[in-house]
Amino acid sequence: CDPIKGDTISGRVTWKGSSDVSPHAGKTVRLRFVMNEADIFSLRFSGPPSTGSTRQDTSGQK
Numbered sequence: 001c002d003p004i005k006g007d008t009i010s011g012r013v014t015w016k017g018s019s020d021v022s023p024h025a026g027k028t029v030r031l032r033f034v035m036n037e038a039d040i041f042s043l044r045f046s047g048p049p050s051t052g053s054t055r056q057d058t059s060g061q062k
Contacts, residue, residue, distance in 0.1 A: 001014060
């Protein structure tokens with residue numbers, strides 16, 4: 001992926017300038033994190049917002 005610097009809560013990861021991962025839909029994907037003095041507190045994949053509906057929380061937390 002393209003380098004990510006700084007603190008972010010909802011940052012977007014890009015590969016060669018694009019965040020479109022649709023060519024990999026339905027395939028096994030492996031992630032490897034190479035970090036320097038960094039922590040990951042959460043990770044989320046999300047698709048485009050649905051039209052006409054509200055977003056559903058699938059985290060399992062209340």
